[in-house]
Amino acid sequence: MMDRLVRLLRKPGSKDAVEGIAPTQRIKREEEEGSENITIYVMTPKRAILDRWLDWVVRASGSKFVFCAILAGLLTWALLGIPYGRTDTWQVIISDVQAIICYVFDSFLVRQQLNEYDNEIRAAAQVQSRLISHARMLNALKKEINEQRSVHGAFENSPLDIQERETALPEDTKFGRAIGLCARILGHLVTSILFWAGVIIWIGVGTLRNWSNDWQLYMNSASSALMVFVFSFLANIHERHSTYMKRCLDAIFCVDSRLELKLRELTDDNLQNQPVVIPPPRVNWIQRTIFYYADFVGTLAGIAILLTVVAIWVAVGPILKFNANWWLLIGTYAGLIGMNDAFVLRNMQARLSGYVDAEHEKIDKEDERLFNSIRLEIPTGKEHADNSLSSRVSRVMCRISAHELTVVAGFLLLVGLVIGASVMRWSLTGQLLCNVPPSIIESFFMIILIAGHNEEESRKVAELQSMYERRLRLLSFVKRFEALRDSSAHPPQKLAVDSTFLRSVSREYEYLPSSIAFASDLRKRGRRLSVGHDSTVPTSD
Template sequence: MKYMFSILCLPGARQGIEIAAPTQTTSKDAENDMHYKRGLKAGMLDRWLDAIVEFSGSAYIFFFIMAALFTWVFMGIPFGHSNYWQIVISDSQAILSYIFDSLLMRQQLNGYISNLEVSACLRSRCASHKRMLRNLNAAIDYKEIDGVKVDEFATRLPPENWFGRICTRASFFLGHIFTVVIFWIGIIIWLGFGQYCGWNNDWQLYINSATSAMMVLYFSFLANIRERHSRYSRMCVDLIYQADSALEYKLRVLTGDETPNQPIIIQGLKVGNIQRAIDYYADLVGTLSGIAILIIVLIIWIAVGPLMSFSDNWWLLIGTYTGLIGMNDGFVLRNIHHVLRVHEDIQFEEVYMEDSEAFSIINLAQPKDGQFSKRSFSTRLSLAVGNVCSSEYMVIAGTATMIGLIIISSSMNWSLTGQLISNVPPNIIETFFMMILITGHNDFETKRREDLHNIYAKRLKLLSYVDTLM
């Protein structure tokens, strides 16, 4: 019984990690591997799920979804007068968003674990660097190596094709605060026409269709840019690993030190009860258990179709369910992104401090940290809004909103109007959260690329120092 309870409590626990960088041995027979390799998960199911997540962010999926979206738009020319045309996009979007919620959550959690492992590995090797540097008693003209240039490391995304360049630029536009303002202006205008339209179902369907189409775009777009940026970061980390491994090897040759790199322990993330509950839910979504539940719900929904004569209410039913859950997932996604990012930043600050100590040991000036770009006022404003929206209390507010909408729709016997009430607000809220999430992602990636650039610059300068001693 106690074992079963421990298993049930496992999701959401941000466990610590213990990892040591591979030791670079100076033995003639050794074949040191200096490249970065992602650790493969033990379970086959986990590896399959990660492959699905990676494929969901591919250009193939993005183009397929965009083609389907444009097909729906053009089908509106002959069928725009029909409620079914609008319900199709509502249901499709709701199901697609529900699925992407799970994929994006797993993508976020995978990136978090990967960044912790990278920071721990860098600190593990840096501890060896510091030990060996203390054993070196050689003088050097520091000015000769102050001008080391970081030519091998791209300070921006590597050369991309036209699709990649368009996506990179579009990501800043889609998450811009002015885009968010324009979105809310559109919502206010729509509300202003409510009385003119008699607050009828068609009036609700108009905004439901518009926000549904926007969410299809945002979800597929976010998955794509995250995956591309993840591949770029792995390239950057591989360069750092090569420089770091070369530095370790040369120091071992100079000092004869064969002590293995010691493991670094990163403690698990400590959170309060509310955040723990949010993390538990996020892990369940990230294991794609939510998609398994969706499949069961879809089967039940199809089975009750004949009983409801495949009416408008029946068509909206699945969209209502996935829309409400999707709105809640949107709150959780933003919260998890913020919480994990803060913890990752702390770990990279530890790497920065370890590197500073290495330079101080040999009394060597550190290379100046690079600044990719300063945050504009609009970016700072977008991030401020995002930080407010990432609060655990906002997640509670989202859950309360979902429950409130269910109560209202239930009081209306889940009629067409009642279901639209549970469709429209979640669509509006979730679209807004996707905009904020893209802003947060863009800022996080810019900051992380700056961190990686600075780490690499320091490795190159230390390598130049060691080369003068050999």
């Protein structure tokens, strides 16, 4: 029992090996009946019912409806703040509500990133699985391919088939493109500069307001409102990104399945696709601790802890007489945890995406090896990197913010804020100390998260686009080879002309240059012949 408990406690944070096997494409015989071949990417559902339910809730949190509802709520809060916004109670209540919403979205965003990694790494394993079959069958056809190339020359350079001229992946929806534009604006370097300019102006105003609690509450309310918007925005773009990636993977798997089926028809190969196991990434103990915390937050345990904390907070309300300190308690807790989660989210975003990129690089190398084996020119990938000053600075900021030591620094800051508030005996000022700086830092990290998402989405789309074009090129090549092989197996028969006809033509056109006369008459009379049959041509008209 104790060993089982230890294994259960050690499981979070460890990335297990991922096994993937592409659905084998079966050649359908006329006399056979059965299920259709699977030609799209099928995501693996969670086993536990509660996990599937939580995934549904997470998907709903990133829906267009929830995003619009959050915007409507923020607008209502801003309008009601005109008559009620000057009271401390109003600002504290709004701060608490926003902190709880952000804490819930923290857990949802962690789970979104874990689900995205799981789906993308399994898809990469399935592509590698099918690549093994492609290499085996193309190797069996290599001798015939070389023979056809020696006869017909570089037949792979002929124009693409009509149905294969469209080499672009599916387009995003209009709403998705609009959200993508907003993401590029929010993740731009100028937005980060404006954010910190606003913080500096607020600090400058502090001397005029004697560093009062009201002065701190204004920033706390503004940063909390910004966080609610950014969190809901991030949930929406993550869900939209997952949906769009699924459409792109479906397009790639569809072409890859057609290629596999065509090769099986040419080689009569019935071997199943082999499973591919992607080993777990090697991480240091700091990264393992971060993953441990993320797995804990992104599961039902994290939601259960949040509900427990809220229940305890409500229970102690009568003891504290529902005063301002009591109202700030839940906001303080959610603010501190939210700041730590922001550091963890950025680290996860970079690390998990890096693991998927490493598997895509393996696919690129295997594709290159496959193209070289059949002496086929590989399509050149499109450059997706933006080398502008803003993008270079943003990438540097993203790398720094994603480092493990940055997460450690964020945790030490959290401990320092708790110590400072304890020295102040958790007074109103002490709790605001644990609310305002974490809100500012968390808001900035959310902007960094958007910038990181933009960079990674552009890179992934470019990688999938190159993968898609390579498979279209292979499919077109194999179809041309099939057509040439069929024509070689059934060559057109020559026109049969008897000797009587030749003597007749020779006598009639003695007075003309023999070659011109013969060719002219042969064209006229040859139209009446049936190509492919032995025909005796009459000697006269």
